Amino acid sequence: MATISLTSDWHHRDYYLGAVKGRLLSLCPGVQLVDLSHNVDNYNISQTAFILKNSFHHFPKGTIHIIGLNSEKTDEHQHIAIKYKEHYFIGADNGLFCLALKGKPDEIVMIENIKSEEEYLTFPELNIFTKAAAHIVKHNSISDLGPSLAELNRLIPIRALIQKGTVTGQIIYIDSYGNATTNISKELFESARQKRDFEILIQSNHYRISTINKNYHETAEGDFLALFNSSGLLEIAINKGHLAELLQLDINSDIRIKFHDR
Template sequence: MPIITLLTDFGNQDGYVAAMKGVILSRAPDVTLVDITHAIAPQAVLQAAYVLAQAAPFFPTGAIHVAVVDPGVGSARRPLAIQTSTAIFVGPDNGLFTDVLDSGAVTACVHLDRPRFWRDNPSSTFHGRDIFAPVAAHLAQQVSLNILGTPINDPVRLLLPKPQRQPDGTLTGAIIHVDHFGNLISNIPAAWLSVARWQVHIGPATIDGIQPSFAAAPVGALLAYRGSAGTLEVAVRNGSAAQALGAEVGQTLAAEPHSH
């Protein structure tokens, strides 16, 4: 029984997500549909790429991931499907699948340019319903990528910020995601935090030490910790670090080693 996941910036107050589900179930009634989220900020491709990269690896092999955050809908941007060794990804060619493309696991990538696999008379503003949903249903019924589109080797990639190790041992990076709790997720790998003691600098704040858990800090205090995604994170216990610091995606931070 194939699994199809959905990730969009559509919200839940309109009928857009339900329309996509209806198209899929009309063509592949036995699939299991899973919502990753529909609360991506409008047009926030970088946020969508991050959330997809965090969720997709935990699904069973063979899952089909439909991700639609698509500010270029109706333009010359291509509809895309990507096969990896464990999954298939379907959505716009706008960098949303950068982490997938950089994973080294891609086995095929196609431009979805064969309208016979879409809904008739597709809307220029709703490719989620009229292209991506029917293509996902075909994939769930074992239609191969090379039938659904033309192979390409130049999918769009986002220029993602990279963490750096400075000569003095300081680690520098950027906030790449702010989660629902206001936690600030950086791109500095937790594995780089090898020495015993660090000071984390972000905006006007300096945080002493890396805590093992939220509970290790007093209520309302800023803390730095190794997050579940495997990178350095900053939080406020029982509060929002984003609100406390006025921080957002792209803000820089640094971790400075201390010997005592």
């Protein structure tokens, strides 16, 4: 049984998701449909890429992942299908896949050999992506969907800045609990730390954290904490609280780590 995951910035009050699911079930009877996420902020490419990057590899090999975000076809952003690590991806080449997929895909093609329906031209997820997914389900290949592409459109991710005694990173994702994930990896942290003491500074120097937890419950309820989450990235949180709301943090808010020699 084929599996198709769906990710979009649609919300559940819209009819779009139901229409796409209905079309997929009509084109691919028996397919398993999985909602990866539909609560992405509108047009937010980096947030969608983060969700996809940290989710797709848990699905069975051969899964088809449809991305409905900034999906309008333009000269710069073609509709594409990708084969990567035995998974398939369908969406617009708007830089999202470059952020979500590490390294060069096995194959990239422009989706050109799909018959378009005039009444659904503004709805490529229904008009194009469902049919491309059905083709993959049937043929287990993307080669016949259109001409090959050499590479993906690139977006440059924001990287943490390392200076003597300090690492400055940014918040790249805020979950529904208000926990803030940064772009500071455990490897970068340990490399810069060199076994020194440290302080994680939030909102300039106003809030400080000087330990790294393994679990949330190691810190008392209502207190600040830091840990490396399942993505291997530094996460700042409040145990049983909503950090982002309390401190008015947002995507791209700075988080600094100061290291001190003993």
